[in-house]
Amino acid sequence: MRGGAGGPDSPRTLLDPDAIEDLALGATILGTGGGGDPYLGKLMALQAVAERGPVRVLRVEDLPDDGLVLPVAMMGAPTVLVEKVPSGKEIETVVRTVERRLGRPAVALMSAEAGGLNSTIPVVAAAQLSLPLLDADGMGRAFPEIPMCSMSLAGVSATPRAGADDKGNLVLLETVDNVWTERLSRTATVEMGGSSIIALYPMSAEEARHSVIPGTMSRAIEIGRALRRSRQEGRDAFSALLDVTRGRRVFQGKVIDVLRRTTGGFARGVATIDGLGGDAGSVLRVEFQNEHLVALRDGVPVATVPDLITVLDSDSCAPITTEGIRYGQRVTVVAIPCAPVWRSEAGLRVVGPRAFGYDFDYRPVEEVEADGAPHRD
Amino acid sequence: MGHRIGIDVGGTNTDAVLLDERDRVLAKAKTPNSDDVMTGIAEVARKVLADAAVDASQVTHVMLGTTQVTNAIIERRGLSRVGILRLGAPATAAIRPLAAWPEDLRARVEGPSALLPGGVEYDGRPISKFDAERTRDAVRRMAEEVEAFAVTGVFSPVRHDDEERVAEIIREECGDAVVVSLSNEIGSIGLLERENATVLNAAVTRVARRVSKAFEEALSGLGIRASLYLSQNDGTLMSLEYAMRYPILTIACGPTNSIRGAAYLSGLAEAIVVDVGGTSMDVGVLMNGFPRESAVAVEIGGVRTNFRMPDLVSIGLGGGSVVRETDGGVTIGPDSVGSHIVREARCFGGRTLTMSDVAVALGLARIGNVVPDVDAGLAERAYARAVRMAEEAIDRVKTSAGLMPVVAVGGGSVLLPERLAGASTVLKPEHYEVANAIGAAIAQVSGTVDRIFSTDNRTRDSVLEEARQMALDEAVRAGADPEAVEVIEVEEVPLAYLPGNAVRVKVKAAGRLKGY
Numbered sequence: 001m002r003g004g005a006g007g008p009d010s011p012r013t014l015l016d017p018d019a020i021e022d023l024a025l026g027a028t029i030l031g032t033g034g035g036g037d038p039y040l041g042k043l044m045a046l047q048a049v050a051e052r053g054p055v056r057v058l059r060v061e062d063l064p065d066d067g068l069v070l071p072v073a074m075m076g077a078p079t080v081l082v083e084k085v086p087s088g089k090e091i092e093t094v095v096r097t098v099e100r101r102l103g104r105p106a107v108a109l110m111s112a113e114a115g116g117l118n119s120t121i122p123v124v125a126a127a128q129l130s131l132p133l134l135d136a137d138g139m140g141r142a143f144p145e146i147p148m149c150s151m152s153l154a155g156v157s158a159t160p161r162a163g164a165d166d167k168g169n170l171v172l173l174e175t176v177d178n179v180w181t182e183r184l185s186r187t188a189t190v191e192m193g194g195s196s197i198i199a200l201y202p203m204s205a206e207e208a209r210h211s212v213i214p215g216t217m218s219r220a221i222e223i224g225r226a227l228r229r230s231r232q233e234g235r236d237a238f239s240a241l242l243d244v245t246r247g248r249r250v251f252q253g254k255v256i257d258v259l260r261r262t263t264g265g266f267a268r269g270v271a272t273i274d275g276l277g278g279d280a281g282s283v284l285r286v287e288f289q290n291e292h293l294v295a296l297r298d299g300v301p302v303a304t305v306p307d308l309i310t311v312l313d314s315d316s317c318a319p320i321t322t323e324g325i326r327y328g329q330r331v332t333v334v335a336i337p338c339a340p341v342w343r344s345e346a347g348l349r350v351v352g353p354r355a356f357g358y359d360f361d362y363r364p365v366e367e368v369e370a371d372g373a374p375h376r377d
Numbered sequence: 378m379g380h381r382i383g384i385d386v387g388g389t390n391t392d393a394v395l396l397d398e399r400d401r402v403l404a405k406a407k408t409p410n411s412d413d414v415m416t417g418i419a420e421v422a423r424k425v426l427a428d429a430a431v432d433a434s435q436v437t438h439v440m441l442g443t444t445q446v447t448n449a450i451i452e453r454r455g456l457s458r459v460g461i462l463r464l465g466a467p468a469t470a471a472i473r474p475l476a477a478w479p480e481d482l483r484a485r486v487e488g489p490s491a492l493l494p495g496g497v498e499y500d501g502r503p504i505s506k507f508d509a510e511r512t513r514d515a516v517r518r519m520a521e522e523v524e525a526f527a528v529t530g531v532f533s534p535v536r537h538d539d540e541e542r543v544a545e546i547i548r549e550e551c552g553d554a555v556v557v558s559l560s561n562e563i564g565s566i567g568l569l570e571r572e573n574a575t576v577l578n579a580a581v582t583r584v585a586r587r588v589s590k591a592f593e594e595a596l597s598g599l600g601i602r603a604s605l606y607l608s609q610n611d612g613t614l615m616s617l618e619y620a621m622r623y624p625i626l627t628i629a630c631g632p633t634n635s636i637r638g639a640a641y642l643s644g645l646a647e648a649i650v651v652d653v654g655g656t657s658m659d660v661g662v663l664m665n666g667f668p669r670e671s672a673v674a675v676e677i678g679g680v681r682t683n684f685r686m687p688d689l690v691s692i693g694l695g696g697g698s699v700v701r702e703t704d705g706g707v708t709i710g711p712d713s714v715g716s717h718i719v720r721e722a723r724c725f726g727g728r729t730l731t732m733s734d735v736a737v738a739l740g741l742a743r744i745g746n747v748v749p750d751v752d753a754g755l756a757e758r759a760y761a762r763a764v765r766m767a768e769e770a771i772d773r774v775k776t777s778a779g780l781m782p783v784v785a786v787g788g789g790s791v792l793l794p795e796r797l798a799g800a801s802t803v804l805k806p807e808h809y810e811v812a813n814a815i816g817a818a819i820a821q822v823s824g825t826v827d828r829i830f831s832t833d834n835r836t837r838d839s840v841l842e843e844a845r846q847m848a849l850d851e852a853v854r855a856g857a858d859p860e861a862v863e864v865i866e867v868e869e870v871p872l873a874y875l876p877g878n879a880v881r882v883k884v885k886a887a888g889r890l891k892g893y
Contacts, residue, residue: 001609040472043477047471077499083566085468085472087470088471089467166465167505193499264817266634
């Protein structure tokens with residue numbers, strides 16, 4: 001499929017099984033080590049598309065101003081997700097519930113989070129309900145909490161938000177703010193057996209135009225396709241990845257230590273990478289909370305949230321998740337510029353390094369690179 | 378207690394060793410695999426007995442490590458059609474069974490499937506009420522079309538009553554002889570991977586029965602009346618009866634046996650083991666005398682499973698690996714002349730330059746019947762490259778940066794030098810070339826406990842201690858030496874659904890056979 005500019009009359013694009021494979025791979029890159037394994041979502045999407053036909057992808061400009069756009073996502077603990085696959089009916093339940101509450105039908109569905117599992121769940125939804133999918137998301141990557149999205153930043157309410165489980169239970173939330181939506185959604189999800197499908201941030205296309213991150217589905221597909229093709233054609237996958245993401249190679253080396261602990265429902269930890277080649281003599285420390293948060297070269301930050309920090313196998317260029325990283329792996333760390341919305345003062349307040357408890361400010365990865373040397377305060 | 382024979386059927390050769398009651402190697406034999414495999418087994422067994430002048434009646438145990446189940450899956454041969462029952466409806470409907478299987482394997486194995494009520498949440502609460510009548514209907518509908526059943530309930534590793542009830546219904550409908558595989562006995566958390574493994578287990582049961590029958594016949598033909606065992610992927614033995622229920626557990630016993638054999642031959646409990654064959658080099662880690670297990674999903678024949686498998690780094694570097702000169706230097710493999718080495722390698726008068734030729738040219742080994750014509754500079758560059766490849770592979774499997782001893786086994790290990798970066802020492806123990814068969818012969822017997830305990834009014838430690846003791850007793854009953862039996866695996870799953878702070882504890886203990 002094709003991303004980028006084009007009027008409302010430009011050819012519509014279709015998500016077929018090949019595009020879904022590419023989307024899942026690209027979404028793993030955008031997952032920055034977390035976001036949930038897109039493998040299950042991919043299998044669900046392939047089944048839905050085989051039954052209902054490919055999904056149409058539209059740009060936000062293609063929609064009527066007052067048309068209802070509805071993001072759909074899966075929420076829950078990774079160990080539950082891998083064991084209790086959804087029934088598939090949850091999706092229709094949550095979409096219809098929000099539609100009924102607002103008294104109008106959705107004209108398009110959307111991904112709330114392009115990184116990880118929630119890249120492919122909305123594809124399942126769109127196929128099942130024969131609705132188009134918006135080429136956009138609310139993060140341009142993966143983040144751990146509901147308010148960490150561009151819609152929230154733009155003042156869109158996360159509610160009415162519907163959540164359903166496999167058994168047919170349904171919870172509709174109206175909350176005073178999006179932090180409460182996060183809190184009550186978690187509680188309901190735990191009671192539902194640790195996972196649920198949710199529809200949230202209902203908005204008009206007009207609102208969406210000012211609040212979503214456009215082009216992220218096609219971006220994920222493009223990334224996945226670039227990686228797949230470079231492998232098929234025997235070209236350097238890293239160059240292909242850096243080209244398509246405008247990313248920077250931050251470091252290459254060997255993992256010499258991984259420290260993990262689970263606190264407050266989050267998987268936190270640190271991977272230490274000993275430099276090889278041009279990076280010999282230096283050490284990179286990658287810290288994570290579900291997703292990679294910061295990369296420190298010899299103690300100095302060289303990439304931080306909200307920029308995307310992705311750890312890849314140096315041989316295969318396969319992305320490595322925070323659960324999969326371990327001693328001895330030869331890895332290359334790539335930093336990818338985040339969506340511009342996160343670089344605003346308001347954006348950094350929500351997802352900048354200080355929002356995750358760090359005592360330093362964000363510097364775009366391009367600036368660190370342009371200095372030719374690590375940044376020092 | 379008498380003598381034991383360990384047999385390993387590998388990719389190219391069938392190896393055997395005869396050990397006495399004190400584990401001394403009395404004889405060893407190697408022969409190329411026969412097409413029916415069993416002729417090869419009979420041949421090596423006969424040969425070790427003849428070489429050691431030991432009478433068949435003195436053999437009390439025979440242990441077989443075989444890749445035949447693995448090969449049946451990889452080559453899609455002899456597989457049964459399986460009826461697939463999944464419990465958890467309406468959950469899990471979004472991904473049907475065998476979703477990501479390769480089409481050709483699926484075509485051979487997939488029978489009718491049914492998604493039925495049952496299964497539990499992560500905390501053991503039921504997802505939906507088990508429905509005996511619907512289950513019975515589904516079983517009846519499948520019975521005509523399938524030879525085996527696979528039953529997978531959501532979160533059955535937490536609570537498996539529903540799987541047991543399905544098994545009972547299948548037996549009522551189809552008799553006791555029908556093959557039924559239950560997922561909670563086979564895999565851990567991860568529904569699709571566990572279901573895949575359960576279906577594969579059901580599909581290979583017929584192959585396993587044939588292997589076991591032929592194994593028995595090959596040995597009784599030689600007059601051997603011994604206890605027979607198959608080795609499994611965790612380095613312990615299964616009785617033939619047990620192996621018939623869980624044949625999928627024989628997967629990956631080859632690398633396990635070579636690592637265990639290396640442990641025995643070197644006397645080390647912590648080491649890196651490098652097994653070099655004709656085509657590839659497998660590098661694994663010995664921890665507490667057992668192979669370190671892989672933490673990531675393992676594919677078998679293109680199917681994702683969540684088995685405990687040895688964590689290996691495999692690279693295309695073996696005695697038959699093809700060596701090529703390039704502009705900038707030299708490349709090795711990943712292709713190999715394999716078992717054609719005796720025709721194609723230069724040291725056998727052939728035209729292909731292989732790593733064996735490099736080793737002969739450098740005076741490191743005597744292989745073949747011709748001194749190969751190899752440019753000395755090229756040979757040195759190729760050798761340096763091979764050493765670097767081996768060192769990198771060794772470094773990749775290490776868990777920490779410190780030096781570790783390296784044990785080299787397998788016929789191709791003559792390629793390895795006396796020193797390697799990252800290795801405190803490089804050991805090439807006697808009988809290194811039959812380490813696999815030795816690993817099978819010295820494999821341990823085990824006992825497993827899988828039970829729910831209440832932690833009310835007692836400490837967690839005392840519960841674990843009770844479970845450990847039960848597993849140790851079980852292993853001793855199975856024939857392990859009480860002096861040498863040890864706990865090798867403990868898994869604890871808290872069960873929030875039961876009153877009394879219940880916990881499901883699985884403990885496996887293993888030890889060497891007693892009587893030496």
